[in-house]
Amino acid sequence: MRYATLFWEYIKNYAKTRLTYRADFWIEVLSDLLFQGMNLIFILIVFQHTPSLGGWSEAEVVFVYGFFMIPYGLFSTFFGIWNFSERYIVKGEMDRVLTRPAHSLYQVLLENVDPPSLIGSLVGAIIMVMCWTQLDLPFHVWDLVIMALLVLGAVLIYAGLYTALSSISFFSDAPTGIVPLMYNIQNYGRYPVNIYNKVIRFVLTWLLPFAFVGVIPASYFLEKKTDDLSQLALLTPVMGLIVFSLGLFMWNHGVKRYRGAGS
Template sequence: MNFTMSLFREYIANYLKTKLTYRTDFWVEVLSDLMFSAMNLIFIFIVFEHTPALGDWSEAEVVFVYGYFMIAFGVFSTFFNLWNFSERYIVKGEMDRVLTRPAHSLTQIMLENVDPPSIVGAFVGLAIMCTAWGTLDLSFDWYDPIMLIVMVLGSVLIYAGLYTTLAAISFYSDAPTGIVPLMFNIQNYGRYPVQIYNKGIRFLLTWLLPFAFVGVYPASFFLDRHRDLTMSLLTPVVGIVVAAIGLGVWNRGVRRYRGAGS
């Protein structure tokens, strides 16, 4: 752990040196992330201009869930930037370089692609969640901040496990699979209450691709009308299971990898 933390400090230091040289790029990236989040929030407001509720969910409750979704996704995007893994590390052969170093391969790839500006989205999500909290007049207990951290960590582990599994598929294929963009679109269903979907989609988002655990289920722990203690408390459990599966698939793929060749 100490070795990994020392690597993290070194990578962050190098990242900051680069961004201080090209400061405009840093702020453009932050601004683009904020605009993307704003568009999604505006879409929710537009939906509620045409309907008083989604199922039995009010506008403030849906915004609350979206705020939580942004927190978990912001933390995940900061530390698990695996979007271009296949093209960069498999197709271009950089995985060979990674495997010659003593640190775990997944740790190195995470650190090489760390994206601190994405954490801004998490703080924006927290602000949205707090605003909706006041609008809904929810009670605030001493353990709520602790539970929020636990829930967010569980959700981040779910993201990490699923996308690590998808990245590991590249070890079995010579070309990018194209599954990651599809998965990115599916994950967006997790920012809305899963109860508004039909049974098939609810099953998919709960047990097969558990994106409901990165949005509505953990967020429901803090709500009054839609509190689901069983499913919300399952979030860290599901996170550990999905992350363990992702790490197992990754390690198996690394053992199968034979290099980029000539």
């Protein structure tokens, strides 16, 4: 209950700040929409040159991209710690965080909450609905429950990987070069993994499981049997719990080793 109250107080402070600079808020929303729109246009251009991609039709790949946007938008809203090293380690703000009784990761996440990113999740849901109709997929009430579980698992995978990445800052104050690399790798998860060679497919499925944030869970609703993706889909929540637990373990271990910003 205390953490829920703390969350609400941070959201109110965020709203007060954004109401002061409303133009910045809408510019951020617009820029995010343009970025997502360019990614979608890229997919459409690809299918101008080929009728299918690894056995997947245009509507199916766009469906996967729509699913990919939902957990990514939620992750960006509540786990946007891209600049953790520079802000909290290099500039010493982690010292301030550790003087407070709430868990350090929870505080850092609340200080970087970004509600405009939820627009991306909304757009992704709209894309999925449109493709769902176009593909004439069956719909059942329990699909909504399964969707929620798959999205939650995908968000936890994102959160775990980037929490682990941020925790490296406790051991080295210059890990920022890894962030762009990880960001580029995650984008591979929005395409069918069977188009990659076996090594990349293994990495995206079991080492850096970004396939579980897009194509694998989306394949459950598409009923794709290629490489048994639809059978792996229900492992998404389990994978999410495992990856997030590892990320949280690394964070807590890093906090114990942290000795302050110094001079």
